[in-house]
Amino acid sequence: xxxxxxxxxxxxxxxxxxxxxxxxxxxxxxxxxxxxxxxxxxxxxxxxxxxxxxxxxxxxxxxxxxxxxxxxxxxxxxxxxxxxxxxxxxxxxxxxxxxxxxxxxxxxxxxxxxxxxxxxxxxxxxxxxxxxxxxxxxxxxxxxxxxxxxxxxxxxxxxxxxxxxxxxxxxxxxxx
Ligand code: SF4
Ligand code: SF4
Numbered sequence: 001x002x003x004x005x006x007x008x009x010x011x012x013x014x015x016x017x018x019x020x021x022x023x024x025x026x027x028x029x030x031x032x033x034x035x036x037x038x039x040x041x042x043x044x045x046x047x048x049x050x051x052x053x054x055x056x057x058x059x060x061x062x063x064x065x066x067x068x069x070x071x072x073x074x075x076x077x078x079x080x081x082x083x084x085x086x087x088x089x090x091x092x093x094x095x096x097x098x099x100x101x102x103x104x105x106x107x108x109x110x111x112x113x114x115x116x117x118x119x120x121x122x123x124x125x126x127x128x129x130x131x132x133x134x135x136x137x138x139x140x141x142x143x144x145x146x147x148x149x150x151x152x153x154x155x156x157x158x159x160x161x162x163x164x165x166x167x168x169x170x171x172x173x174x175x176x
Contacts, residue, residue, distance in 0.1 A: 023158035028097030029112035030135050031119050031145045033161035037094065038172035040101070045092040048084045107131035121149035139171060 026034040034040050055061050064077040094101035097109060108131045112120055120126045126146060136142050148157045161169075 023162045024154045026096055027154055027158050030108045034096040035165045036171050038170050039091050040094040045088050048088050121146040
């Protein structure tokens with residue numbers, strides 16, 4: 001099965017250790033900060049594990065055939081359980097953009113790499129860029145992030161983002 005957000009990732013294309021002290025290594029080509037991503041923060045894995053713990057605590061998983069008389073959807077419990085496994089398999093963790101995490105077919109990453117840019121902040125076409133547009137739309141902070149990288153440099157931007165993450169920030173909260 002193809003894994004998009006694999007903790008193992010594909011080959012370490014850039015030879016960069018994302019665990020190194022420099023948080024710039026966690027800035028994706030598009031300008032998103034990988035440590036602020038809910039997938040890398042293991043939010044889905046944690047939520048699935050929490051739900052499973054609660055279900056197991058009450059022993060509901062062993063009583064679904066009995067409960068189905070009150071709640072017909074419970075006949076699909078085994079499929080639901082498989083879907084939870086699938087969510088963790090595909091979206092349980094991520095090694096980060098520079099380590100091959102995220103969408104393996106990401107057009108932004110391939111375009112920026114082809115042009116020799118570290119991030120799209122270096123690109124004159126960023127304003128009207130089609131591949132970047134969905135990320136600008138999905139993450140309101142992306143346009144100011146690219147501006148910040150241009151004005152202050154990637155290291156300063158990454159350090160600012162890491163401070164926010166240390167205080168509990170996640171992109172998941174931004175889209176609420
Ligand atoms: S995979 Fe694409 S969208 Fe995700 S952080 Fe990297 S460049 Fe951005
Ligand atoms: S055209 Fe420029 S802004 Fe758009 S993805 Fe490529 S490098 Fe990034």
